[in-house]
Amino acid sequence: MEFLVWDGLILGTRWLLYIGAAAAIGGASSLWLMQHHVALKRTLMRYILSATLVAFGAAIMHFLVRVGEAYDEGLKGMFDPEMISFLWESPLGQALSLRSTGLLVLLVGLLFLLLVKSSNRTEKIELGVLEGFLALLGTGLIALSFSEAGHAVEQPLLFQLTLAVHVIFTAWWMGSLYPLWLACHRLSFTDAHALLDRFGQLAVGALILLLAGGVYMSYQLTGWTNLFSSDYGILLIVKVCLVGVILLLAAFHKIILVPRLQHAPNATVLKRSIFLEKVIGASIFAITTVLTTLVGPVH
C-alpha cells in the first residue's frame, strides 16, 4: 500500500509540474501573441504568475517525494537531510536545479514587465528585448531539465535536444489553450478570429516538429518492438491514440469552428471545444508521467 502512495505522489507532483510549466511557457508566448489586447493583459499575467508558482512548488514537491520514497520511512522521510543531499547530487537534483533556475528566470522577466515596464493596467503590453530574452532563456532551461534525469540521460545529444524542442512546443500548445479560450470569451469575434487564425497558422509548424520528434524519440527508446507485449508499449500506444484525438479536435477547430466565428458570431461551441482539448491534453500529460517515471522501455 505504501508503495502505491509514493507512486501516486510521484505521478501527481509530476503531472502538476507538466501543467504548471506548460501554462507558464504557453502563457508567456500568449502575452506576445496577444500584446495588443489590453483587455487580456492582467488576466494573462496572473495566469503566468500562478502557473510559474505551481510549477515551482510541484518541482520541489516532486523532488521531496522522491526523497521520501528513497528513505522509505513514511512521509517524514521526505525531509531527511542526508537523503536530500544524496538525491540533490543525483540526476534528480540536477533536473530540479535546472528547472527551478528556468522558472526563476521566467518569473524575473514577468515581474520586470509587470512592475517596471508595464505597471499601468490600461496600457497595452510593450514587450522588449530583455523580457523576450529572459522568457526564451527560462523556457530553454526548463525544457533541457527534462533530459537531466530519466530515460533521456543515456541517449545521444540529438535525442536530448529533440526532447527539449518537444517539451517547448507541447508547453506552447497546451499552455496557449486557456489564453485562446479567454480571447474567445473577452474579445470581439473579429479580434478573437484573427488571434485564433494566427495561432492555427503557427500551430501547423509546431505540430510537424512535435510529431516528427515523437516518432524519432519513440523509435530511439523502443525500436518499435514489444509495443503490444510491454506496459511501456501499451501506454505509448494509448498516448498516441489520444494524440490522434487531440489532433482531430485541433483540425476541427482550425477548419470549421474558427472560420465560423467570422460569419456566425457565437463562440460558445468553440469555447466548450477548447475546454475539451484541455482535458485531453491533461490526460496525455497524465499518461506521460507514467511513461517517464514508472515504466521503462523494453528493447
Add this chain to the structure above:
Amino acid sequence: MKRLKSLLAVTSIALSSNLFAHGVMHETFPSNGASMTDPTDRIELTFKNPTKLVSLKLVDGANSPMPIKFERSQEAATHFESMFPALQQGTYSVHWKAMGTDGHMMKGSFEFEQQ
C-alpha cells in the same frame, strides 16, 4: 478514486514485473531461496550496470531489522558488500533500493534460510 487505485495497482505490478524483466540484478549472495548451511556473515549484491545503493535492510522471520553495516555512497558501482555477525538459525529477507545513473529508483528483495 477506486479506479485510480486499481490503475496504480496495475502500474505498480507492471513496474515490479518490469524490474525482473529488465534484470537489473546480476546476482546476490545468498541467492534468492538459498538454504545456507555455513554461517552467513555478509550480503553481496552484483548489479548488471553501475548503480548507487540507496538502502539495504536485512530482516528476520518476524520482520525485525538486523544490525548490518551499510553506508550510502555517491559512488556508482556494480558490486556491494555488507558484513555482519553470523546469523542465527531462521529465515531472513534482504530489501534493497538502488538508483540507476539516470535517477530512476529500483527496488527488490530476496529471501534465504539459515540452517
